[in-house]
Amino acid sequence: MEKKRTDDSELGPVPPLRLDRFGFLKQEPSPNGLPKGRSAFEFEREERRVRKWRKMIGVGGSDWKYYLRRKPHVVKRRIRKGIPDCLRGLVWQLISGSRDLLLMNPGVYEQLVIYETSASELDIIRDISRTFPSHVFFQQRHGPGQRSLYNVLKAYSVFDRDVGYVQGMGFLAGLLLLYMSEEDAFWLLVALLKGAVHAPMEGLYQVGLPLVQQYLFQFDQLVREQLPKLGEHFTQEMINPSMYASQWFITVFSYSFPFHLALRIWDVFLYEGVKIVFKVGLALLKYCHDDLVKLPFEKLIHALRNFPEDAMDPDTLLPMAYSIKVSKCLEELKQQYDKKNGKNLKPTEDEKPA
């Protein structure tokens, strides 16, 4: 009822925030590659997709497992086209296995948040305002967004005290919190790091960042195999993937890529695993290949951290990424890497090829 008619309250008129459809503050003029004003046709197509998806997952996800068992390829194809935004939060929980974790562990999250203390609390607090700082949900100091982010990260740092809190985890948690509740986001983080469905990601954050090192090795070799001319150019310019790709893996493209692209990558990432990160990385290099091979070191580094907008259009980039085959190579490169590091005695059930 209280329509605030009094424009000149103590705070003065609040300038209207210009937000994009995901809640990020709009950058100056740059249209972020999204269709402005959808046509009636597009709108209807979107509606049809949502109806198909609803049918597929059933009420609250009740039909999901059945459908998945019967028609995994249909699921894969639909996910690759992008999960409808209104169902994303639910579907992510279903495909990541986090929903099952949540149901099997009632009360655990609350316990972690309320009763436990973590050695990482100060580290987490320091980074809270530096995680998606341009998103409206996380902007307000001590607001609900920042509080949720803190809770999820603190809970995780208690849940696995060896990993604790590592910079980068905040971007995973932040992205998830835009689509689900704190507790759901926490269990999805657990599902990812502990490997509910795919290879566990915790090695990205453990001391020495062993999995980052492994992925960078694999990525470097893949570039050399699949884009030899560029690989050669990188060697000449002394560029290695740790200079540009570590944040791709550590935050699964959520750190600095356009949000609508990051979401599409996450759809596939949660269903198909980390190989999509390699594929997208390779697709970006492939798309920009002819420019990149001409650039000297400094411009090259800059270009690898600031891809042009057309390269980051999901409808161009993702089909290109899907067409790149990496599974077999990744497996071989992992063995190579383990051998190089004298780790071949360790059982390696965690990387599965398909």
Next chain:
Amino acid sequence: MPSRRRTLLKVIILGDSGVGKTSLMNQYVNKKFSNQYKATIGADFLTKEVQFEDRLFTLQIWDTAGQERFQSLGVAFYRGADCCVLVYDVNSMKSFDNLNNWKEEFLIQASPNDPENFPFVVIGNKIDVDGGNSRVVSEKKARAWCASKGDIPYYETSAKEGINVEEAFQCIARDALKSGEEEEIYLPDTIDVGSSSQPRSSGCEC
């Protein structure tokens, strides 16, 4: 592009998380400050052209992630550095106490030819915060530490207000230049350098 000869000076910025490394670099290179920097993941990189006595140099500045765990990724950037900037926050004793760790760690990882005389510059940042009232590390204490470590040049800055940033970086560039490790680089022209003779740059030491 003309194949013009230049000199490259490589600078690494180290220090605890949140002391303002990214802000300092951006203030120096872009003359801008933002409240909206994200925590640096891995490393970031900017360059700036600087001129000394008619000679043009490219200052290549590597901004690193401050969390200790990311140090294992640092190796690739530390090598070949001409100057290392150690940053702390004058409002945080811990960030000051850690300067020595950062210094030692750098010398181990970068293994410069002459570690005794490798140029460091120390920056105490965030002098603007709370009008200086929340300061816990005195200038005297910081200068004493720098003196004890072989007269490391010391600057107090505010990356937010742009105070002393230019001066600090001029000193950094000068020291990098003096370090004698001038690395002549040639912008790639059509000469085939012969790939087999190139040292592999990737090899992450794990």
